Amino acid sequence: MTTTENQANPIGFGRMLRKEDARFLRGKGNYVDDLNLPGMLHGAVLRSPYAHARIKSIDISAAQAHPKVKAVITGEILETLNLAWIPSLSHDVVAVLATDKVRFQGQEVAFVVAEDRYSARDALELIEVDYEVLPPVVDAKKALDKDAPVIRDDIAGKVDNFIFDWESGDKAATDEVFANAAIVVNQDMLYPRVHPAPMETCGAVAYMDPIDQKLTIYSTTQAPHAHRTLYALVAGLPEHKLRVVSPDIGGGFGNKVGIYPGYVLAIVGSILTKRPVKWMEDRSENLMSTSFARDYHMKGSIAASADGKILGLRVDVLADHGAFNNTAQPTKFPAGFFHVFTGSYDLMAAHCSVRGVYTNKAPGGVAYACSFRVTEAVYLVERMVDRLAQELKMDPAELRMKNLLRPEQFPYTSPTGWEYDSGEYPRALRLAMDIAGYEELRKEQAQKRAKGELMGIGISFFTETVGAGPKRHMDILGLGMADGCEVRVHPTGKAVVRLSVQSQGQGHETTFAQIVSEVTGIPPEDIDVVHGDTDNTPFGLGTYGSRSTPVSGAAAAIAARRVVDKARIVASAMLECAPEDLEWEKGRFNIKGDKSVGKTMAEIALGAHGTVELPEGVEGHLNAECVYDPPNLTYPFGAYICVVDVDPATAKVSVRRFIAVDDCGPRINPMIVEGQVHGGLADGVGMALMEVIAFDEDGNNLGASFMDYLIPTSLECPSWETGATVTPSPHHPLGLKGVGESATVGSPPAVVNAVIDALAPYGVKHADMPLTPAQVWQAMQGAPYRT
Numbered sequence: 001m002t003t004t005e006n007q008a009n010p011i012g013f014g015r016m017l018r019k020e021d022a023r024f025l026r027g028k029g030n031y032v033d034d035l036n037l038p039g040m041l042h043g044a045v046l047r048s049p050y051a052h053a054r055i056k057s058i059d060i061s062a063a064q065a066h067p068k069v070k071a072v073i074t075g076e077i078l079e080t081l082n083l084a085w086i087p088s089l090s091h092d093v094v095a096v097l098a099t100d101k102v103r104f105q106g107q108e109v110a111f112v113v114a115e116d117r118y119s120a121r122d123a124l125e126l127i128e129v130d131y132e133v134l135p136p137v138v139d140a141k142k143a144l145d146k147d148a149p150v151i152r153d154d155i156a157g158k159v160d161n162f163i164f165d166w167e168s169g170d171k172a173a174t175d176e177v178f179a180n181a182a183i184v185v186n187q188d189m190l191y192p193r194v195h196p197a198p199m200e201t202c203g204a205v206a207y208m209d210p211i212d213q214k215l216t217i218y219s220t221t222q223a224p225h226a227h228r229t230l231y232a233l234v235a236g237l238p239e240h241k242l243r244v245v246s247p248d249i250g251g252g253f254g255n256k257v258g259i260y261p262g263y264v265l266a267i268v269g270s271i272l273t274k275r276p277v278k279w280m281e282d283r284s285e286n287l288m289s290t291s292f293a294r295d296y297h298m299k300g301s302i303a304a305s306a307d308g309k310i311l312g313l314r315v316d317v318l319a320d321h322g323a324f325n326n327t328a329q330p331t332k333f334p335a336g337f338f339h340v341f342t343g344s345y346d347l348m349a350a351h352c353s354v355r356g357v358y359t360n361k362a363p364g365g366v367a368y369a370c371s372f373r374v375t376e377a378v379y380l381v382e383r384m385v386d387r388l389a390q391e392l393k394m395d396p397a398e399l400r401m402k403n404l405l406r407p408e409q410f411p412y413t414s415p416t417g418w419e420y421d422s423g424e425y426p427r428a429l430r431l432a433m434d435i436a437g438y439e440e441l442r443k444e445q446a447q448k449r450a451k452g453e454l455m456g457i458g459i460s461f462f463t464e465t466v467g468a469g470p471k472r473h474m475d476i477l478g479l480g481m482a483d484g485c486e487v488r489v490h491p492t493g494k495a496v497v498r499l500s501v502q503s504q505g506q507g508h509e510t511t512f513a514q515i516v517s518e519v520t521g522i523p524p525e526d527i528d529v530v531h532g533d534t535d536n537t538p539f540g541l542g543t544y545g546s547r548s549t550p551v552s553g554a555a556a557a558i559a560a561r562r563v564v565d566k567a568r569i570v571a572s573a574m575l576e577c578a579p580e581d582l583e584w585e586k587g588r589f590n591i592k593g594d595k596s597v598g599k600t601m602a603e604i605a606l607g608a609h610g611t612v613e614l615p616e617g618v619e620g621h622l623n624a625e626c627v628y629d630p631p632n633l634t635y636p637f638g639a640y641i642c643v644v645d646v647d648p649a650t651a652k653v654s655v656r657r658f659i660a661v662d663d664c665g666p667r668i669n670p671m672i673v674e675g676q677v678h679g680g681l682a683d684g685v686g687m688a689l690m691e692v693i694a695f696d697e698d699g700n701n702l703g704a705s706f707m708d709y710l711i712p713t714s715l716e717c718p719s720w721e722t723g724a725t726v727t728p729s730p731h732h733p734l735g736l737k738g739v740g741e742s743a744t745v746g747s748p749p750a751v752v753n754a755v756i757d758a759l760a761p762y763g764v765k766h767a768d769m770p771l772t773p774a775q776v777w778q779a780m781q782g783a784p785y786r787t
């Protein structure tokens with residue numbers, strides 16, 4: 001495999017500038033909000049100012065009388081179309097527009113369609129809603145109190161805010177391990193509610209063509225095919241008359257997996273007005289009402305022998321799912337993949353239980369590069385291991401080295417049933433320690449402590465679980481998670497690859513061309529990648545859970561191999577020899593033993609489309625397709641080390657260095673992988689130090705703008721130091737593992753571990769994220785404090 005380190009386009013894998021940047025860098029991207037269809041109208045959503053209130057009446061007459069308003073839609077009107085409520089992704093229902101009650105601040109109450117965006121927004125002010133304010137449930141820990149207000153009284157017979165109980169692992173075996181362990185450490189921790197906050201907010205343009213009755217929905221979606229099928233199932237629209245187009249997406253990060261009320265409202269608006277309708281939310285709407293992430297209250301316990309052999313792990317989770325259970329994960333897993341929480345260690349037993357509750361907050365939960373909640377799982381185990389190191393007075397690197405899974409244990413089945421495909425963990429940790437100069441850093445830390453300076457070194461080692469998923473275990477609302485790919489080679493040897501996944505910034509137009517190039521030898525610049533249009537791409541479930549490379553990448557590799565297999569037959573017909581007498585040399589077939597006689601892919605393509613006589617039963621042209629049902633997920637991993645300085649006077653944390661060694665198998669494009677890692681590390685610094693969606697006691701969202709919801713900038717980030725090891729996946733056709741969420745999953749515990757390490761002279765054992773100066777200051781004063 002080529003690993004060309006220059007920026008010239010390689011054949012196959014290697015560093016290569018992104019093809020899509022030709023338009024992005026010139027400001028020529030084509031986002032949903034760039035669309036301007038003839039006669040297009042604009043929609044705006046009226047949202048609830050209250051977290052919990054009964055709707056007594058809605059008066060839309062003044063809004064309807066506005067000269068530029070074309071339609072005003074309420075929940076009552078949607079009820080007549082059977083669209084007031086739609087199924088959620090987790091066997092619940094979600095209100096498109098509130099009918100009975102509003103259940104979180106920012107919930108959709110009415111929709112105005114007008115000639116222009118300004119008039120639509122102006123008309124919202126003319127709608128009179130009479131609310132009866134109800135007490136809200138804001139604290140998940142109080143959601144199950146006897147006297148807690150019942151949020152979901154729309155569900156027949158519902159008398160509490162309980163959603164589900166779910167568990168994994170062997171409870172009895174775990175209890176026994178704990179009963180016999182020399183050391184048990186307990187730690188409560190919160191992974192706070194955060195938001196993916198993509199640069200582009202969510203939006204849609206819907207157009208129902210009144211002539212051919214075809215509905216086209218241009219929307220910010222990570223999963224166009226899944227959306228189309230769900231629209232068909234929910235609204236009873238014929239699927240062949242539905243086209244979902246996802247143009248350029250300005251960041252998804254899980255925020256654009258689900259179907260939002262606004263999309264449905266744009267569709268209904270278009271059906272009612274017979275004109276295209278655009279709906280585009282603003283920043284506050286995005287932060288207040290779309291998929292949040294995390295909000296896991298965790299009670300962890302870790303058991304070990306006196307000399308630091310980790311024996312068992314258990315955790316009880318209270319999961320705040322907001323007002324509707326609309327988390328997006330494979331059906332059988334209400335807590336996503338949280339039960340991979342034993343992480344990278346070889347333990348005897350483990351058990352987790354998760355209880356989901358409703359609160360008066362926006363729904364969601366699975367977003368923000370979470371790998372279906374592996375983020376929460378990695379945070380839990382990596383904080384617990386550090387807590388254990390603290391109690392044992394053992395170096396956290398040494399404790400990890402002692403307990404990491406060893407290469408010969410792979411494939412490894414975890415105590416909760418995951419089969420890790422491959423790994424060389426100690427090598428990755430050693431490399432990270434070498435890059436960091438770990439031993440020297442510890443010496444420096446000791447010298448600084450002697451002077452009263454606070455320096456901290458934090459480690460995390462993570463195992464990711466990506467590439468959902470095998471059909472036998474995983475589906476989303478009954479749809480299997482296979483992905484399709486079609487490769488078509490044109491007569492002159494150029495090619496087009498059609499994918500079911502959808503890039504939101506990950507660079508698929510480049511990397512999928514590189515995959516096909518790697519297999520066929522056609523240069524990547526001669527391969528066009530088509531995605532994001534259900535009329536022009538094969539079915540598949542879309543991009544999330546870093547599944548594009550593990551699933552769709554495998555489909556592309558196999559389809560490309562099928563092209564090469566076919567090319568061999570065509571070449572043999574052209575050269576009048578047997579297919580077995582040919583030898584493949586990336587991009588051409590030669591007669592075995594004589595490189596001077598052969599045919600290039602371009603010549604073969606022309607032959608396949610030309611008059612060459614092919615053997616009986618072999619069809620012409622040079623196309624192939626594949627639907628890939630992955631046999632297992634892929635398990636990328638990494639070792640991260642963070643160095644922080646804490647100002648003892650102001651409690652401000654500065655991240656001085658961050659070392660990240662990632663192993664995602666072979667790298668298609670090392671530059672893109674580094675970009676993915678850099679972005680994820682910034683996410684981690686953000687979550688660890690500043691990001692949180694906080695609420696006041698009335699359920700008011702306190703983070704509804706970037707003035708209040710802080711995201712990291714280059715000023716808070718050090719110059720990342722990255723490294724790589726390469727452990728191929730044994731089951732992926734090219735050995736590839738996903739990487740898109742690795743750094744977001746792996747980095748928060750490294751930062752938190754570093755801060756807690758810095759605060760050791762104060763006896764601090766734990767403090768919850770975000771570690772703002774106020775939070776760190778309180779920890780230094782010994783007072784437990786929560787944002």
Ligand code: MCN
Pocket residue numbers: 198250251252253254367368369370371504505506507508511512543544545546547548549550664665666667668669670672673676679736737738739740741
């Ligand atoms: N890649 C590679 N070699 C590998 C693995 C991956 O070169 N061994 C490349 C891929 O080909 C792809 C990129 O790295 O171009 C990420 O690949 P993958 O891990 O397969 O993840 P996906 O493409 O499925 O992307 C999804 C993932 C998720 S779930 C979130 S959330 C997230 C992330 O990607 N959202 C992002 N990274 C993001 N990056 C950007 N810019 N924008 C987002 O919204």
Ligand code: CUM
Pocket residue numbers: 222252253254255257366367368369370371372373543544545546741
């Ligand atoms: Cu969980 S965020 Mo990504 O899987 O789209």
